[in-house]
Amino acid sequence: MKALVLSGGSGTRLRPITHTSAKQLVPVANKPVLFYGLEAIADAGIKDVGIIVGDTAEEIREAVGDGSTLGINVTYIPQDKPLGLAHAVLIAQEFLGDDDFVMYLGDNFIVGGINGLVDEFRTERPDAQILLTRVPNPTSFGVAELDESGRVAGLEEKPAQPKSDLALVGVYLFTPAIHEAVRSIEPSWRGELEITHAIQWLIDQHKDVRSTTISGYWKDTGNVADMLEVNRSVLETLTPSVEGTVDASSEIIGRVRIDAGAEVRGSRIVGPAIIGPGSVISDSYIGPFTSISEDCRIDDSEVEYSIVLRESSITGVRRVETSLIGRNVQVTPAPRNPAAHRLVLGDHSKVQISS
Template identity: 65%
Template sequence: MKALILVGGVGSRLRPITHTSAKQLIPVANIPVLSYVLNSIKEAGISEVGMVVGATATEIRAAVGDGAQFGLNVTYLQQDAPRGLADAVLISRDFLGDDDFVMYLGDNYVVDGIVDFVEDFRRDKAAAQVMLARVDDPRRFGVAELDVDGRVTAVVEKPQDPRSDLAIVGVYAFSPLVHEAVAGIKPSWRDELEITDAVQWLVDQGHRVGSTVIDRYWKDIAGVDDVLEMNRHVLETVEGRVDGEVDEASELVGRVVVEAGAKVTGSRIVGPAVIGPDTVVQDSYVGPFTSIDGNCRITHSEIQYSIVLRGASIEGVARVEDSVIGRETEVNAAPRTSTAHRLVLGDHSRVRVGC
């Protein structure tokens, strides 16, 4: 079995961060989202990986290389334009050959990986397998309908009147029959070859399409709120440790990771939180659900529920929260200016004026 990882998207909803970085490389708990995907592939016993890349190919290649650091053998497959998920299968035909494969969207995160999903597919020997999860608003997703045996009977992309609350998570498994399906479908109204249409083609041709319904956490990293939520969830699982320096004037509360080379002085850090290698936190407060990457500097500031990317600095800022701070970014306090207030007040007034 092989794996096909799709990392060709430009991440428009994560701009301006993705103007200079692939969204799959945004760190969550100081680990790139794509690394979680690659580790899941390895844990599932798969070593041959095709990575479908697009405009951010150079960055992806620089981060992943030949895959050896993950115990994988990675082959890069260039998609010249985003023409749909099924098009990614089409251009990967030579790499995939006649092998079964897992297709994993590189901006998705599934807690505890995909081992059970792959085992289900191998056991059932279906033409395809889809990972599903129950959601509150199925209209935002591709939705699957199942029979009493868990077999997929229909898939509909973003239905206005959904007949199921089972959303398709961005993980699929296919037998070589999918190549017939991809060749047999036409572009959608978006002028893209939709993988849901390929799955429906298999159903219509009478092939078995199985399902694995998960009840654990998963996230499609589409926007800033998604990244912050995933960061929160992953940080909930960290175990505190101190490999760097923390002086006696500082206080660590709860599960806090201080990586090697980091220095914390005169500060209070409330976990779960991660302070990256060679980062300085001085006379500051770092609150829960915050990950600060390596070579950052936080001085005389307060920050919580945020992600700070490598090389950024925050100085003299009273409060930062719900934020993603890009690489090598500088955030400083604005100089105080004299403000005059002209007031015409009636009798018995009560006024509070901000300084």
């Protein structure tokens, strides 16, 4: 069994971060979100992984390499334009061959991995298996309709009038039957080959399409709010450790990880929080659910429920929260404008001005 991981796309919902960085490499608890998916694939016993790459291919290659550090063998598959998930399957056919495979969206996050799902698929081998979860806003997702027996009756991509609240999670399992399906469909109104249309084609051909509804934690980390929420979820499982240096005037409370080479001076850190290697926290407060990446500087500031990427500095800022701060950013107080009153007063005036 192989894996196909999608790491193309422009990441428009995470701009301006993704103007200069791949959305799949934005870190959650100081580890790229893509790595969580690759680790889940390796943990499920899948070693041969094809990664679909687009404009950010060079950055993805630099981060992942040949995959050996993650326990996988990586083949990179260029996609000139993001023309849909089914298009990714189409261009990956040479890599996939006649093997079953799991398709994993590189910016998705699933707590608990995919071991059980992969084991079930290997045993039962339906033509396709999809993951579903209930969402409050199904118009933003691919939506599944189930029949009375719980089997998949139909799929729609971002429907205006959804027939259920069951959204497709970004993990799919296929046999080679999907290859005929992706060759048989036409582009949607968006100009893309939709994977929902390919799976619907399988249903129309009376193929065995099954679903698993998950109640565990799943997020599409495509926007800042979801990225911060996933960061919070991961930090809640953090194992505390102090490998860096903390001076006697600092206070560390709760689950806090301070990586080797990091320094904490005259500061208070309340976990769960993580301080990356080489970062210096001085005369500051770092609050819960905060990830400070490597080589950052936080001085005389307060940061909470935020992600700060590498080589950034926050100096003299009273409060930063619910924020995603990119790489090599400098955050400082705005200069104070001199207070002044300009008056034109007539004779015998009386003026009261609060100081």
